[in-house]
Amino acid sequence: MKDTAINVLKILEESPGPVSGERIAEQLGITRSAVWKQIRELRRLGYQISSSRAEGYRLETKTDRLFPYEINKMLRTRVIGRQIRHFDSTASTGWVAKKLAAESDPEKLHGMVIIAEEQTGGVGRLGRAWVSPAGGIWATILLKPSVPLDHLFMTTMAGSVAIARAIRKEYGISALIKWPNDIFIGDRKVAGLLLELAAEADTVHYALLGIGIDANVPLDELSSNLRDTVTTLQAEVGREVDRVALLARVLREFELRYQQLEDGEYDSIIREWKSLSRTLDNRVAIKTINKTFSGEAIDIDEHGALIIRKDNGKIERVIAGDCFQL
Structure with a gap:
């Protein structure tokens, strides 16, 4: 969204009633024709704006798209x-993140979030297709980790806890974590995560945490076969x-847990993960590359x-492997 459109939108948001095109033009130092052009663009982006020759423009409802402007208003x-x-x-979004990291200093991109309204080639764990239609939340967080290499896997744990907590706080739904990286409501998956590292020897160049949430799909x-x-x-x-409020909440919850990782508070993450686990203390079937077996999930190390x-x-x-609850 361009700055001029954002400035028009801000005027509409801050006004208790309709605003004339003339007044908007005067405030921004642009022509009334330019105002109309920006109103038309905002409508194309999903903002419902009514208009009246007598009164002017009124913002009726905001867009449901995950624009940075909307997220930043709620981000903490x-x-x-x-x-x-x-x-x-x-x-x-992971592919975009890799391209950005290759073209710039990953340290300057630390914390960047890449968002798509839809993904046409999303990839999940073990190279599986990640179905990503419009209405979901499909994002990748680009990190330049200061967490020791042997604890970087806990980034996924922090993300899992963040999504489960965000869903619980926003909707009062008992979301739980299924090992290793899925979020469930009842016996159905509602979200998943994927951690990718760009590393050589003991040096981690960057980490990508992919997030997928079936929100309004x-x-x-x-x-x-998925229903x-x-x-x-x-x-x-x-x-x-x-979706904007949910994503802003997820990012906030994730930052809190990621800060714990950076501070070396590993036990706190593990305890919270365990408290939200739907896997522990249950009979499960495990399928790895080499074998399949069943038993009781008793702990996570x-x-x-x-x-x-x-x-x-x-x-x-x-x-590593697939885990199925019996």
């Missing part, structure tokens, strides 16, 4: 989200949710591995 962070790139559509728009395992916040709440007491009584430590 120091670093995360203070830089935002927004796209109507892109193959992958109509269930009937999901493919038939039994996936839900959306719109379906759970019974109405469209405010300091490296994020899931500890399973197998049906034969032996203890198995699972670093």
Whole structure:
């Protein structure tokens, strides 16, 4: 959104009633024709603006799109989200983040959030397709970590806690975390995360935390093979949710936990993750690259591995794999 359009929007937001085109033009030092052009652009972007020859323009409702201007009004962070790139559509916000990191100093981009209204080529864990239609929240947080390499995996834990807490606080819904990186409501997935690192030897150039939340995605728009395992916040709440407010809350919750990681407060993250887990203390089936087995999920260790007491009584430590609750 261009600065002139934002300035027109601010005048409409701050006015208790209709504002004439002439008054807007005088305040901004532009022509009335230019005002009309910006009004038309704001309407195209989803803002509902009524007009009357006698009274002028009135902002009726704001857009539902995840524009940086709207997010910044609700953001309560120091670093995360203070830089935002927004796209109507892109193959992958992660791909955009990698390109930006390659073209600039990742340290200067630390905390940047790349957002897309839809992704046409989203990729999830293990290279699986990440279905990302319009109405969801599809974002990547670009980080230049100061967290030790052996604890960077906890960035995903911090993100999982942030999303679960944000959903609980915004809607009073008992969102829980399924190991290793999914958020569930009941027995259906509503969000997921993906952590990617650009590193060599002991040096981490940057980290990307991908976030996907099925916010206002109509269930009937999901493919038939997903409808039994996936839900959306719109379906759970019974109405469209405010995606801007939710994303701003997620970024705030994430910054709080990421600060704990930077301060070395690893136990705090692990305790909170455990308190929100739907995996621990339940029978699960585990599928790794090499084998499949079942047992009880009894703990998660300091490296994020899931500890399973197998049906034969032996203890198995699972670093990576698929986990299915039985």
